Amino acid sequence: MLVDIGAHVYRIAVALLPAAVAGRALPGLARQFREVGVTSVREARRRLLIAPVNSAGQGYTWARAAERLPDVAAASAMFRGGDDLFGFAADHIIPAAALVGNPRWRSAQKAAVARRFTHVVVESGRHLFEPSGDVLRMIRELQDAGVRVALLWHGSDIRLPSVHAAAEPDSPFRGGVYPDTDVLEEIARAHASLGAESGVQQFVSTPDLLRFVPGARWLPVVVDPERWSFAAARPALDGDGPIRVVHAPTRAGLKGSDQIADIMDRLQSEGVVEYIEVRGTPSNQMPELYGSADIVLDQFLAGAYGVAACEALAAGRLVVSHVEDATRKTVQTLSGRALPIVQARWRELEDVIRAIAADRPRFAVHAMKGPDFIRATHDGTLSAQVLRSFLDS
DSSP states (O other): OHHHHHHHHHHHHHHHSOHHHHHHHSHHHHHHHHHHOOOOOOOOSEEEEEESOOGGGHHHHHHHHHTTSTTEEEEEEEEEOTTOOSOOOOSEEEEHHHHHHOHHHHHHHHHHHHHHOSEEEEETTOOSSSSSOOHHHHHHHHHHTTOEEEEEEOGGGTOOHHHHHHHOTTOTTSTTOSTTHHHHHHHHHHHHHHHHHHOOEEEESSGGGGGGSTTOEEOOOOOOHHHHHTTOSSOTTOSSSSEEEEEOOSSHHHHTHHHHHHHHHHHHHTTSEEEEEOOSOOGGGHHHHHHTOSEEEOOSSSOOOOHHHHHHHHTTOEEEEOOOHHHHHHHHHHHSSOOOOEEOOGGGHHHHHHHHHHTHHHHHHHHTHHHHHHHHHSSSHHHHHHHHHHHTO
16 A cells, blocks of 8 residues: 555656656656666767657668768667567667656757757657657757758558558458558548648658658668578578468558468468468567578558568568559669569469469579569668758758
8 A cells, every 4th residue: 555655646746846856856767867868879960860660670770771871870769668579679769658757858858859960750750759749849849940850651650541442452441341440540641631731851661652642752661681681591492392481460450361361271281381470579580480481471451562571582582462563663663673572462372372382493583583672672772862862951
């Protein structure tokens, strides 16, 4: 009981004391403030912050890509809750508890970003300094401080379910299949309004999202080709026996995992494949997982490709997925390279896998195109050039 009363008094003190006083007077908050610190960056003429989501570790890899440009320093920052399973790297990892419960930290972080950075890329329409706040107002305050601001969108942040359902026959947003469709629609519409009203440069992380953000630029995701090539235990489709097929969905309802489950079970029962589906695997274990595969199944509902597919391509695995024609054409136009993902809608998957099993040498050669594509399109070189237009502004 004494513990409960103490905690209650502590919460009242946090609420009632001014931020500067609470952050210094209450031992827990003061210690947290010291331990978390504020986001820093080395000295350079252009200093870029990418925050606060670091989706699939991309904030960190884009920051490293930006630093390839002359006189650019960059940092990524992300909020991390206790339930984070993936453990992606970031320059500054901020416990969600500091964001929610430490007003002194919030105030100091706001001042540090305005003072230390010349350019900020805001991910996913999230506030940088408040658990929930007016993001447009935050953008204007940063601009008033002389900071250039851009917005960056990932997947469901900006993909309007209603538009996607109208264009994509296998959309998970048709017929109420995906339970959070209405929520995602509301989020995407709010983000579209934020982008339009802010008037700032906008980026999207996958080319399929360009249709949802007029005037946006594609900022290719970045993977380390060497890390993934070294992960390969052997060339894909080399040898006899069942083909090892891996599927590692982050959001199974949007990837088509349920749709392909019976197909893969049937193929496995016949000895055609050895099927492995995993979820919630930490990022540092993914190279070994993909490196052991012959085929990686990505997604079969969205018509897009992203980080997971790029990692598998970099490892020289044969990637099978549904990628819409418009996205393939966009990649060809903007990168000069054809996307080497084997096309299959989920209804076609069984026939495609059987065709691969019947002609392993031909598809093994196709898998070898993946690493070259990644080096040309997703090793950070192209991404740095896309960021240059923003950093030069």
